[in-house]
Amino acid sequence: SIEIPDMEDEHGVLPDPIATVGAGVTRNTLNEALRHTGLQFVVDPGADATLGGMVATGASGTTAVQYGTMRENILAVQCVLADGTIVNTGTKALKNSAGYDLLGLLCGSEGTLGVITKVAVKLHPIPENIMAAVCVFDSLQDAAQTVAMLKLCNVPLLRCELLDAMSVKAFNQYQQGQGQQDAGAATKREEKPTLFLEFQAPSMESLQEQVQMTQSICDDYGGSGFDYCSDEEERKALWAARHSLYYASVNLRPGATGAILTDACVPLSQFASVIQETAQEIEEKGVVAPTFGHAGDGNFHTIIPIGEGDSEEYIETLHEISNNIVLRSLAAGGTCTGEHGLGYGKTKYLERQYGPGAVHMMQLVKKSLDPHNIMNPGKVVPN
């Protein structure tokens, strides 16, 4: 079920930018239904995820730097507890300080506290004007510093993605593959750390101002090849390739069947050094593993392809790299998972990240809401 704002109210009352959907509705289905309302649901993880799933995993996408993650885009949730109680929590009002923040509790709970059945999400206007820009840097450090500076200078970023040299290589190969199908050859990008940026504004003038400011800040950090485009098709092609980086990365190693996907998030001041050290370790160990990230949020992913024929030793090295990324991020005051959740592999880091107090509190919550441990047992909270 999907309830969307009615733009045609006879009395001229503007509807709230809110959509209420069944948990199984996917974000693309919602945006299709919103097609002619001028509104959109902005959280855009790579997959066409269900909204219920997005709440349960605290999902996030490339627009988080401007709009926040799922956490900041839900207003109300309906769920069912282990004992069968139906819970309606949250409000369509924009602020609420009535009682415990159950929305926050459910967000990221990975099905361990309740089954989500309905979600009311915030919508945002589809931007009038959007511009995409690209800039190349000599080092990851320079690129990351640029991002920090952009934020300090209050340049409103719609999207801000950083690709390391290996990611750009994967990106080029992917575009080459696509180029055979589409008309108009895509330019091969320089295999150096690259920032992909996007801006939006109500007027072309303010948009151009933002781009100019950005260009001058990029210059300050030795950026080169600054390019921007507002053409819809060009922009879409750019971001499609970014979203396909997982597959492009796996393809960097012919014969690779899958990959270890890491996810870490650190305070912005540490972003440059953590990503730099990670890239260094990867190079030293002679592993193929592109790194790219939501630079505006201090969140990055390393995709480590695994081939069928890989030796046990090699695979152990890969897991070592993955583990070191987490340890490095925790040491920098960050988190072992920025957006992908704990899954099966990261519950073991919880105590290291938060200390025993928080883990104890989580266990108490779990025990009282699910005393018989029937809700996705084994997830989130260590037993």
Add this chain to the structure above:
Amino acid sequence: MKVLVGVKRVVDYAVKVRVQNKSVDLNNVKMSLNPFCEIAVEEAVRLKEGKQADEVVAMSIGPKQCTETLRTALAMGCDRAIHVSTDLRTDYIDLQPYAIAKIFEKVVEQEGSDLVLLGKQGIDSDCGQTGPMLAGFLGWPQVTFAANVEAKDGGIQVERETDAGTETINIPSLPAVVTCDLRLNEPRYATLPNIMKAKKKKVDTIDADSLGVDLEAHNEVLEVFEPAQRKEGIMVEDIDQLLDKLKNEAGVLA
């Protein structure tokens, strides 16, 4: 160049259609702008943005809710709209392409249009006849299934998709009728400021009965039915049972 764009209000493409009383059940069913008409609107708006068209008028035939469909066309960039009002069904049950083309003919004459852009077919009736019939009534050149339209030297050059490949047709001078196919363009999303502006754009309502057109259906719909229900599958115990069924029941294995 004055452009007239046909905009049809149809059952939304995602709806699971049900049959009730010898016709498609339209009760409480989500209706939207016909996807091919949306493509036609987009093309018309692009012609205006490219300064080849001076004015784009959207037109829809049907009940009062057609004004919603027209508002979407206006939000995408049409200048004004015409609503030909009728409670007759436009999904072939009452009004059929012949009558619809006749209505368009009248409006084209009143408006003095140079180019009529239509979707190649309505996703409800799937006829694809209105465009060609209209061109016939007007005595105008027509190109159907347009995948590319270029205004050139007072005429238009159109690429059309056929099963055998792409064909390029040059119409040296307007007027003309063009029906639009999927690959012509990707329609824009209307932004909120444009949706708000569209509320102020002009929508004229004309009663279909006042046009002096014969609205009678010439073809009788004998039957409307849903496709046969798929038979329920069964669970089998083991591979041997599966092989047995495939061989002896379904007859797909020698």
